[in-house]
Amino acid sequence: MGDRKMTVGVYGLGRFGLFWARLLSGRFEVKAYSRTKRDELPAGVTWAGEDDVCACDALFFCVAISAFEDVLGAVRGKVKPPTVVFDTCSVKVFPAGLMERLLDPGVRIIATHPMFGPDSGSAGVAGLPIVMYPVRADRETAGFWKDYFLSLGLQYIEMDPAAHDREAAFTQGITHYMGRVLADLSLKKSPIATLGYRKLLEIVEQTCNDPWQLFLDIQRYNPYTKDMRVNLHRSLEKIYKILDDESK
Amino acid sequence: MGDRKMTVGVYGLGRFGLFWARLLSGRFEVKAYSRTKRDELPAGVTWAGEDDVCACDALFFCVAISAFEDVLGAVRGKVKPPTVVFDTCSVKVFPAGLMERLLDPGVRIIATHPMFGPDSGSAGVAGLPIVMYPVRADRETAGFWKDYFLSLGLQYIEMDPAAHDREAAFTQGITHYMGRVLADLSLKKSPIATLGYRKLLEIVEQTCNDPWQLFLDIQRYNPYTKDMRVNLHRSLEKIYKILDDESK
Numbered sequence: 001m002g003d004r005k006m007t008v009g010v011y012g013l014g015r016f017g018l019f020w021a022r023l024l025s026g027r028f029e030v031k032a033y034s035r036t037k038r039d040e041l042p043a044g045v046t047w048a049g050e051d052d053v054c055a056c057d058a059l060f061f062c063v064a065i066s067a068f069e070d071v072l073g074a075v076r077g078k079v080k081p082p083t084v085v086f087d088t089c090s091v092k093v094f095p096a097g098l099m100e101r102l103l104d105p106g107v108r109i110i111a112t113h114p115m116f117g118p119d120s121g122s123a124g125v126a127g128l129p130i131v132m133y134p135v136r137a138d139r140e141t142a143g144f145w146k147d148y149f150l151s152l153g154l155q156y157i158e159m160d161p162a163a164h165d166r167e168a169a170f171t172q173g174i175t176h177y178m179g180r181v182l183a184d185l186s187l188k189k190s191p192i193a194t195l196g197y198r199k200l201l202e203i204v205e206q207t208c209n210d211p212w213q214l215f216l217d218i219q220r221y222n223p224y225t226k227d228m229r230v231n232l233h234r235s236l237e238k239i240y241k242i243l244d245d246e247s248k
Numbered sequence: 249m250g251d252r253k254m255t256v257g258v259y260g261l262g263r264f265g266l267f268w269a270r271l272l273s274g275r276f277e278v279k280a281y282s283r284t285k286r287d288e289l290p291a292g293v294t295w296a297g298e299d300d301v302c303a304c305d306a307l308f309f310c311v312a313i314s315a316f317e318d319v320l321g322a323v324r325g326k327v328k329p330p331t332v333v334f335d336t337c338s339v340k341v342f343p344a345g346l347m348e349r350l351l352d353p354g355v356r357i358i359a360t361h362p363m364f365g366p367d368s369g370s371a372g373v374a375g376l377p378i379v380m381y382p383v384r385a386d387r388e389t390a391g392f393w394k395d396y397f398l399s400l401g402l403q404y405i406e407m408d409p410a411a412h413d414r415e416a417a418f419t420q421g422i423t424h425y426m427g428r429v430l431a432d433l434s435l436k437k438s439p440i441a442t443l444g445y446r447k448l449l450e451i452v453e454q455t456c457n458d459p460w461q462l463f464l465d466i467q468r469y470n471p472y473t474k475d476m477r478v479n480l481h482r483s484l485e486k487i488y489k490i491l492d493d494e495s496k
Contacts, residue, residue, distance in 0.1 A: 131440055159440070167440050172442055179444065180487050182422075193419050194363060197419040197420065197423045200451065202444075207444055233484070238427050
């Protein structure tokens with residue numbers, strides 16, 4: 001691939017989409033489209049019509065997990081080989097399945113989960129993890145994108161969608177779940193805050209800055225979070241009951 | 249007070265008592281006693297009988313919260329003015345009340361909660377917080393101990409027992425509670441651990457290194473942790489139910 005002239009489309013310009021388009025523009029010619037027109041775009045990113053964005057050499061979807069099926073259903077006719085399609089969802093089994101089912105069989109598919117965003121990546125992305133899996137892609141194409149992500153200094157992790165979702169149900173699912181619960185408790189800073197308590201407050205900050213929709217989607221569209229929540233609930237009840245019994 | 253010759257007793261040589269005796273020995277002549285004899289003591293700390301320890305100029309109790317009533321009941325006859333008595337418990341209303349009720353009315357009483365221990369204080373105690381309250385002490389005595397704690401570089405916080413327990417029910421109670429729940433879930437390190445998840449794992453490490461008895465005591469002897477647990481439970485159920493309804 002002559003990547004100097006390579007065009008990359010970004011479909012969806014929410015907080016993450018804007019961030020992602022800016023990152024890609026460091027190397028590629030980036031065309032972006034969103035349902036709602038953005039008046040200001042990062043330098044190096046040009047606004048384009050849906051057709052143009054879908055016809056790029058590579059196309060990244062940066063839409064809410066819960067919106068992905070409708071979006072993909074609406075634009076599938078516009079996406080043709082040799083375009084390589086990527087999702088960037090925080091869950092992987094669900095979007096990988098959608099792309100395989102809905103896209104033209106000749107379209108190459110790579111699932112990615114950049115495990116960072118505008119907050120954690122504000123000071124640069126070096127060292128931050130990205131999960132990638134070639135759902136339906138030749139070795140050369142997958143290798144090109146792996147090399148690109150490595151060139152950004154990212155920690156590259158190849159992991160299949162089911163393995164990702166099993167791990168993420170705990171690492172991400174439980175963290176966001178606890179963050180929302182602790183936020184609901186309205187925890188405040190305290191003059192006698194221990195180090196552990198300050199870490200709890202940091203978890204609230206880090207998780208509750210993300211949209212509520214992302215929280216719901218992570219929980220609903222990762223097939224393993226239900227088990228996580230049941231286990232968490234069981235452990236909470238267990239400790240709760242121990243204390244209850246002890247205080248009798 | 250001629251503090252060069254001042255003797256300080258440490259009653260109870262568990263993990264915290266040993267740490268505390270070592271810290272005090274940097275300035276005072278420290279005599280220590282414990283139910284179980286310790287063969288090795290920090291330099292500057294000498295083993296003494298119960299009578300000798302209770303007759304020191306200052307006497308710190310470093311026993312489990314749940315053991316304090318029995319210990320105090322057993323030694324109260326040995327503790328006489330001008331000894332100043334300190335507890336070091338992680339809750340304050342309960343031990344302050346016990347000391348007022350059980351000790352000779354002429355004995356001065358200062359409640360303290362050093363909010364650190366052998367783990368968090370392993371690299372030095374400067375900057376770490378200590379809560380202190382003169383339950384029954386003249387200004388000069390309280391001022392002497394405040395100055396001593398400040399001379400160690402500690403962050404000195406004067407707070408009455410009820411205010412302490414209300415704050416601690418959340419800052420300490422909830423952190424330890426979450427630590428135990430997360431430990432029960434056997435969370436593991438993960439190649440795709442987010443920053444937030446790594447903080448959760450750190451909370452487990454920091455809270456579960458303490459004895460199980462301390463966890464139970466913090467929850468049982470702080471009159472405000474019951475409310476905290478009820479609130480936490482309510483928030484968990486609320487988020488759980490939102491997800492449950494959404495997934496229907």
